[in-house]
Amino acid sequence: MATFFNEYFGVTADQVDDYGAFNISIINDLPLFIDPFLLFNSNKPEYNQLHSGILRYIIFLRDAVLDGRINDDLEKAWFYFPEVKQNWLGFSLQGNGGSGLGGRFAAALRANLQSLFANFGRETISRGSHIEKVCLVRDGVGRDNISDFTTNLVKDFLCSYTEAFTVEHIDPALRRKVWVNKARFNYETKVWERVQYDLPWLEDDFVLLTPKDILTRDQNWINRSDMIRDFEQIPVAIPDAELRGQVFNYFESVLAKPKNRLPSQRERAEAAVKTLISFPQLVDYYIKIKEDHGDEAKDISAEKVTETQLIFDTQLKHLQQNLATHTGFYTVTGDTYAETHQRLAYLKDVIENKGGHRIFYHDGVPIQRESDLQILCRLVWFGSPSDVGTEANDGRGPVDYKISRGALDKTLIEMKLAKNTGLERNLEKQLPIYQAASDAENGIKAIIYFTTAEQARVEGILARLGILGHKDVVLIDARNDNKPSGSKA
Template sequence: MFFSERFKVDSDLIKAYGAVDISLVCDIPLFIDPMLIFNSDKYQSLHQEIIRYFHFLFIKSKEGLSTKEIDAWFNFSEVPNNWLGYSLIGNKGLALGRKFAKFLYNNIGFALNTKSISKSQHIEKAMLLYEGSGKDKVSDLTVNLIKRFLCEYTEDFAKEHIDPDLCQTIPVDKAYFNYETESFVSREYTLPFLYNSKGKIEYVLLTPYDILREDEPSINREDFYKSHERIRAAIENDTLRAYVNNYIGQAVRQYEENQKRSRRAIRENSIQKVEKNAFQEIVREYPELYDYYIKLQEANTDEIKKQCMQELNKQLEKLMIASKNLISLFVSNEYVLEENLSAREEAKKRLAFFKYIIEDCDGYKNLFVKGQQIAKENDLQRLFRFVWHGSNYKIDSEPNNGRGQADFIVSMGQRNQNIIEFKLASNSTLRHVFTQVKIYEAANCTDGSLIAIFYFSESEYQIARQVVINAGHKDAINKSIFLIDCRNDNKASASIA
């Protein structure tokens, strides 16, 4: 279920090599931050390779390209082989796609023009303009441009530490770009491999931990707008700084006058919103403000590295340590496999066992990191994937079919499937879960659903229980609705209980 297990190497050896021991069940929610590549002397050649390709794109964009040429040079497919991302089932996510390719084609000049303000060029600058930009898109773009490095990095480890029988010489599509032929080139590498859900060979890539983080990339839209005060203070051009400050000041004064005229209170949070909106307007006229932001981030090297390492350690502890502990508890408590059960009965059995592990076998401890609870449904969903250890049932998260996306669909053939939905008791939309699963049932032609509600305090338990009762499902508790006690302040250790 992990790289170390599948390829029979010690996880400490992977760590010593500088890589992450990835899960081979579902993606790890970690992403490559290009700023970490730029900030490291070790990866400067990689940064230059990335920027070189962007320069090629810029030159081509000035010539005017056909749709086919844009697709060939600007469109990047997903590289799922590193097992990084959001997918809860396997490692397949969404590619950047043609929409992004067209956007990049139209804005490649913006991405590379530093106005002589920032120290270097950064590909993620383009994302400051892109609606719907996110860490997964920045990471996917970067992976495509450093694929050769990742293949060589993994190949070196594999040749030295992995049994040759667990590796194959595999052709890797678009491994690198040939500037003479102006085309991407495939190349063969000796890499660890596994068989995917379609029975086809799929190579696996390791990624250095020091270019990974869990949160947004260091250069991102939301942080750019939040940083408007720092950006304004960093403007070296006195005239521009005065103009920007005056523009924002006028917007604030107008708001205050309107409030006084209407005899309404002047609120600090409203002033902050006015300033942010005014900054969003003025940056359209003076795009060099983007470059002052990037310059600030370039100078913030130590803080960025520190923050990224904290995010990385927290995410690995949440997923890796907790999941391995849960698997150990699962195995040691001798879960009995009964493949003759219906998908619904098996899903119910696994969910009940998950509840038992958390509540009665110290499993709840794995829902806390240094006393801080894992508060995201996404984290709990990932951990639940590991409870299907050893199963022949298909556990899937169906693509959004227009009616929403179920957390899990358990199946043994098309006519034998059941939906499982996870919710935190603290979720403000908890009461809608019963309507939600009915929609999923109709959309996926399933016969019934199971609901798991996780609570971390007594008050959350009371809220969850009352929601279930008010919906008329009191009799379904512990049958098709499972209230799972994740508290760490009300349980004696299993070793002394």
């Protein structure tokens, strides 16, 4: 029942770690992605070369756009990319599939290169150029787009990096020589070429490893949210007093000033975007600020990667071992409704009484996002004879899980954090709608709380709705302050 790369491919976790790679799940994407700034700011020449290669391709696209050489066919050849799902990293809550980069991304990138950033590659304010620049002002190119684009542009490196580990450590029966499309761009022929590599083989596709020191989580170091939130600090960095005055004057002129209240955060953000469009050099000043604090990016990203590995790898393995040793979690029988109740009962017992709550904590702080909870539960649930779908949407909105064995046996599960501000609405309205849409007879709600206050809140909600103590509402106590010690658990 392999869940992670090392387990399936017969190597140790230490071998993967010593190589510098992240030990990925082969069941579900984990919430990490390559941050191109970590390539730029690295002291490793090979990473700097990768960043230069990314810039070279962006400049190639910029020149083609400005020269008017892009037709529909070339746009698809040069701007469209599949998601590199084989690295098992990213934003998918089910499996490792994604939409890739298509027409919307191409249109936004072309517009940005043609108008706001025609000087890409010739900046004089910042120390260098950055691919993140094209997503900072206009909508249409987001964090996931930059992640997919960056991964595609360093695909040859990722394949070669994985190949070196594969040849040295992985049994030939578990690897194949495969042709990888769009692996390397030929600037003489202006064509993306496919290249053959010897790579790990999982069922019907190859697998890629990624170095931990180029990964981050949540946001790129250079990102739109920070720029907009801290916008008013950017003009302060402008040495030209006249330009600085013009920027502040323009910002104040476009800032909405409602009567009897201060401008809202949204109104200030809208004014900031208008100012950035009118003074695009501000983007370069923002990037320079981020460059000047570049060492922080390395430290913060390393901490985020460590936290992700601890929760989704180390602590998850301990929970799985606990479930396998002390319960029948992985051998339950019955229909999906009975299976789901048995598994949740086992999970509840291990979390509440056998130290399993530790999976949810890092440095004493519990997980903050329901998406992390859903990924964890998807990985724990692996091994079921049922089909486990995440975020199943049968017409009226997504549900966290649909456990099914054909069309006639379905059970829906909502996995929620007790602190969720929409919890009461969800409990009252959503699940019955999902049941009707999926033709599922059964639905179960599992709610995890981390504090006594969260416990009181959720119990109050359940009491108001008249479902406190209902068998299909499973409360799981993951508090860290009332659990037995490891020796007693």
